[in-house]
Amino acid sequence: MTILPPFGPVPPAVLVPSYDRPAVRPGIAHLSVGNFHRAHQAVYLDRVLARPGNAQWGILGIGVMDDTHERAKAEAMQAQHGLYTLTECPADAPDTVRVIGAIVDYLHAPDDRAAAIRRLADPAIRIVSLTVTEGGYYIDESGQFQLDHPTIAEDLARPVPHTVFGLATEALRLRRAAGTGPFTILSCDNLPHNGHVARTAFLAWARARDPDLADWMAAHVTFPNTMVDRITPAVGPLDITRLNAGSGVDDRVPVFCEDFIQWVIEDKFCAGRPPLQDAGVLFTGDVTPYEQVKLRMLNASHSMLALPGMLMGYRVVSDIMHNPDVVALLEHYLARDAEPLLQAPPGMELHEYAAQLLRRFSNVAISDQLPRIASDSASKLPVFVRATAEGTLARGTDAARIAFLLACFAEYLRGHDDTGAAYDIHEPHLAPGDMALAADEDPARALEMSVFAGWGLGDHPAFVALFAQTRAALRAGGTRACLRQLVTPGEPG
Ligand code: CS2
Numbered sequence: 070m071t072i073l074p075p076f077g078p079v080p081p082a083v084l085v086p087s088y089d090r091p092a093v094r095p096g097i098a099h100l101s102v103g104n105f106h107r108a109h110q111a112v113y114l115d116r117v118l119a120r121p122g123n124a125q126w127g128i129l130g131i132g133v134m135d136d137t138h139e140r141a142k143a144e145a146m147q148a149q150h151g152l153y154t155l156t157e158c159p160a161d162a163p164d165t166v167r168v169i170g171a172i173v174d175y176l177h178a179p180d181d182r183a184a185a186i187r188r189l190a191d192p193a194i195r196i197v198s199l200t201v202t203e204g205g206y207y208i209d210e211s212g213q214f215q216l217d218h219p220t221i222a223e224d225l226a227r228p229v230p231h232t233v234f235g236l237a238t239e240a241l242r243l244r245r246a247a248g249t250g251p252f253t254i255l256s257c258d259n260l261p262h263n264g265h266v267a268r269t270a271f272l273a274w275a276r277a278r279d280p281d282l283a284d285w286m287a288a289h290v291t292f293p294n295t296m297v298d299r300i301t302p303a304v305g306p307l308d309i310t311r312l313n314a315g316s317g318v319d320d321r322v323p324v325f326c327e328d329f330i331q332w333v334i335e336d337k338f339c340a341g342r343p344p345l346q347d348a349g350v351l352f353t354g355d356v357t358p359y360e361q362v363k364l365r366m367l368n369a370s371h372s373m374l375a376l377p378g379m380l381m382g383y384r385v386v387s388d389i390m391h392n393p394d395v396v397a398l399l400e401h402y403l404a405r406d407a408e409p410l411l412q413a414p415p416g417m418e419l420h421e422y423a424a425q426l427l428r429r430f431s432n433v434a435i436s437d438q439l440p441r442i443a444s445d446s447a448s449k450l451p452v453f454v455r456a457t458a459e460g461t462l463a464r465g466t467d468a469a470r471i472a473f474l475l476a477c478f479a480e481y482l483r484g485h486d487d488t489g490a491a492y493d494i495h496e497p498h499l500a501p502g503d504m505a506l507a508a509d510e511d512p513a514r515a516l517e518m519s520v521f522a523g524w525g526l527g528d529h530p531a532f533v534a535l536f537a538q539t540r541a542a543l544r545a546g547g548t549r550a551c552l553r554q555l556v557t558p559g560e561p562g
Pocket residue numbers: 259297298299300301367368371372441442443449
C-alpha cells in the first residue's frame with residue numbers, strides 16, 4: 070500500500086506519481102478543466118514530470134464556468150490536492166488505474182477572477198491551454214468572432230471579465246506592463262485549425278477592449294494548432310461508485326477513458342514548452358492533415374452514431390455497434406464520403422484508421438454514451454460534417470448518408486425516440502427560432518436552421534428534396550427501416 074495524502078492508502082495495483090510532487094510548480098494554466106483534459110493533456114504532462122528536470126511543468130487548473138457542477142469539481146480537486154484516478158480501459162485487457170499528479174494547483178475563477186488573472190500573469194506560467202468545446206470560441210459561420218453575442222458584449226463591458234478571452238487578455242496586459250513577456254495560448258478543442266480559431270477569438274476580444282494591447286498580443290503571443298484524441302465518457306454517480314470499487318481508492322472525481330491516446334502539435338511556443346516529444350506527442354509543422362482526418366472521420370462518425378442512434382433507442386456506443394446496418398452506414402460514410410476528400414497524414418493509412426475507429430467504438434469496457442456525443446450537435450455538425458457535405462455536393466456524388474444524418478438531427482430535436490421515449494436535449498448554441506424551423510410542417514425548412522448557415526445546401530435542390538424525403542421516411546417508417554434502405558445495396562435510400 071502506498072499512502073498518498075489525501076487519498077490515504079492506495080492499493081499496490083494502482084500506479085502513482087513517481088516524482089517529487091511537492092517540488093512541482095505550475096508552468097501551464099489550463100482553463101476549463103473537463104474530464105477530457107484530465108484524461109489527455111494531464112496524462113502527457115504526468116509523463117513529462119516523471120522524467121528528471123521537468124518540475125517547472127505542472128498544471129494549474131482553472132475552472133471558468135460559474136455553475137454548481139464546476140464549483141463542486143473545484144472543491145473536490147482542491148480537497149484531493151489535484152490528485153485523481155484515471156482508469157484506462159483497453160478492449161481486450163484488464164483496466165489500468167493510475168493516479169495522475171500533473172494538476173498541482175486548482176482554482177475556481179468565479180470565486181475571485183482578479184486573483185485568477187494575477188495567477189495567469191505569474192511569469193512562471195508559460196502556456197495557457199484551454200478546452201472550452203467547439204461552440205466556446207464564439208465564431209460564426211464565416212469565421213468571424215461574434216462581438217455582438219450577448220455573452221461577449223457583456224464581458225467586454227466588465228472591469229474584471231469572466232470569459233477565457235477576457236481572463237487571458239487581462240493577464241497579458243499585466244505581463245506586458247511588468248515586462249514578463251507573453252504566454253502561448255494552446256487550444257485543445259476539436260476544431261480545424263484550433264490555433265487559428267483561438268487567435269481570431271482572443272485577438273478580436275482584445276482589439277475590442279484595447280487595440281494597442283491587441284497589437285502587442287498579435288506580435289508576441291503564439292497559438293499553435295493541435296489535434297487531440299482520446300475517447301473520454303462522461304462520469305455519472307454510478308460510474309464513480311464503479312470506478313472506486315475497481316480502484317480501491319475513494320476518489321470524488323475519478324475519470325475513465327479508452328487506452329488510445331494521440332496529440333499532434335505545431336511547435337510554435339513563444340515562451341518555451343515542456344519536452345512533450347519524450348511523452349509521446351508528435352510535433353509537426355502542419356497539423357492540418359491530422360486534424361482533418363480526426364474530425365471528419367472519428368468525430369463525424371460519432372455524430373453518425375449518436376443522432377440516428379438516439380432515435381433508434383440506443384444510448385451506448387458499444388451497443389449500437391452490434392447493429393450491422395449501423396456498422397455498414399459508418400463503413401460507407403467513411404470509405405465513400407469522408408476518405409475521398411482527405412489526404413492521409415504521413416505514415417497513416419485511411420482504411421486502417423477507419424477500421425481502428427470501428428474497433429475503438431466497439432470497446433465495451435468504456436461503453437461511451439450517445440447522449441454525450443449528441444449534445445451540442447449544433448456546434449459539432451458544422452465542424453465535423455460541413456466540409457464533407459460541401460465536398461460531396463461539389464463532386465456530385467451520393468449525398469444520401471449526409472441527408473440521412475442531417476435529417477436525423479432535425480428529428481432528434483423533437484426530444485423523443487421512435488418508441489416515444491423522451492430524452493434531454495442539450496443544445497446551448499441553437500439560435501432562437503431553430504427549434505420552430507426543425508418542427509415546421511415543411512420538412513425542408515430545417516435546412517434553414519442556423520447550424521446549416523453558410524453550407525450552401527439550399528443551392529442544391531436535389532439535396533433539399535432528398536433531405537425532405539428522408540425526413541418523411543424517418544417519420545413514416547422509423548429510423549431503423551430508413552437506415553436499412555440506405556445501406557441495402559440495390560435499394561435507393
Ligand atoms: C465526441 C468527442 O463529443 C463528441 O462529439 O466525438 O468528444 C470524442 O470522443 C473525442 O473527440 C475523442 O477524441
